[in-house]
Amino acid sequence: MRSTIQMTVAVLLAAVTAQPQAPADIALLQALRQGGYVIVMRHASSPREAPSKEIADPDNIHLERQLDETGRTTSVRMGRGLRDLKIPIGQVLSSPTYRALETARLAQLPDPHPYPDLGDAGQSMQVATKAQAAWLRSQVMEFPTHTNTIIITHLPNIAAAFPQWSSGLADGEALILGPDGKGGAKLVARVKIEAWPQMRE
Numbered sequence: 001m002r003s004t005i006q007m008t009v010a011v012l013l014a015a016v017t018a019q020p021q022a023p024a025d026i027a028l029l030q031a032l033r034q035g036g037y038v039i040v041m042r043h044a045s046s047p048r049e050a051p052s053k054e055i056a057d058p059d060n061i062h063l064e065r066q067l068d069e070t071g072r073t074t075s076v077r078m079g080r081g082l083r084d085l086k087i088p089i090g091q092v093l094s095s096p097t098y099r100a101l102e103t104a105r106l107a108q109l110p111d112p113h114p115y116p117d118l119g120d121a122g123q124s125m126q127v128a129t130k131a132q133a134a135w136l137r138s139q140v141m142e143f144p145t146h147t148n149t150i151i152i153t154h155l156p157n158i159a160a161a162f163p164q165w166s167s168g169l170a171d172g173e174a175l176i177l178g179p180d181g182k183g184g185a186k187l188v189a190r191v192k193i194e195a196w197p198q199m200r201e
Contacts, residue, residue: 028176028189029199032087035146037188040136040162041174042155043100044071044078044193057102064098071099072106074172074193079107081196090147093139095119100152103172109150118153133160140177140185165190 031037046065053063060066067075082089089110094100096114104112117135121127136157142149158175159166165175165187172193180186 025199028191029085029087031178031188032148032176033085035088035090035148036143036178037148038140038143038177038185039148039150039174039191040140040158040177041103041150041152041193042158042169042171043067043095043097043152044075044103044106045171046071046099057098060098062098066098067102067106071103071171075103075106078172078193078196079109081199082107084197085199088147089150090144091149092152093118093149094152095154095157097154100154103152104150112152118151118157120154120156128154128156128160130160132157136161137185143179162187 044067046067048065050063050065051057051060056063057066092104092109092112094104094112094114095118096116097120100118101112101114117132121129136151136153139151140161155166155169158169162175169175169190170192174191174193175187176189176191177185178188
């Protein structure tokens with residue numbers, strides 16, 4: 001009898017803990033489907049060193065840093081997740097660096113536009129200028145209607161523009177920003193790149 005009760009309790013606990021999605025995640029998904037948010041993301045995983053000519057992608061003619069296998073895989077899955085979840089993406093702004101544009105290309109994001117202010121100043125992103133941080137802060141105030149904007153850039157740019165929200169931001173992780181009702185922006189959520197395909201109702 002005791003073993004039967006224990007088995008029943010175990011089954012019930014498994015059913016409770018197997019909830020596919022937290023309420024907060026469901027609310028975020030529903031909000032993103034309505035649009036009106038700016039998704040500021042760090043480019044996907046990339047080695048810290050530029051590749052040699054022998055191992056560089058054929059189209060990486062300037063031998064810039066490029067995504068590693070993890071970065072390529074997670075970019076593809078993120079893009080597929082956005083499409084499967086029917087999250088509308090409108091404008092896509094990107095750093096002109098190869099690794100940022102590669103993130104957008106592999107995710108099949110629509111028509112990414114490179115902007116120097118989102119770039120790494122040719123220094124593999126060692127520093128971000130005050131001008132870059134100010135430009136990024138101004139861009140997130142351009143909240144779209146019925147779609148979501150994606151901005152792909154680098155950690156120093158994000159940290160300089162949003163130091164209060166970016167601590168420990170991982171490769172490919174995104175800040176979801178929305179209007180705060182006071183003429184500014186607020187952090188709605190942080191989403192890791194590998195979490196997009198896992199979001200479900």
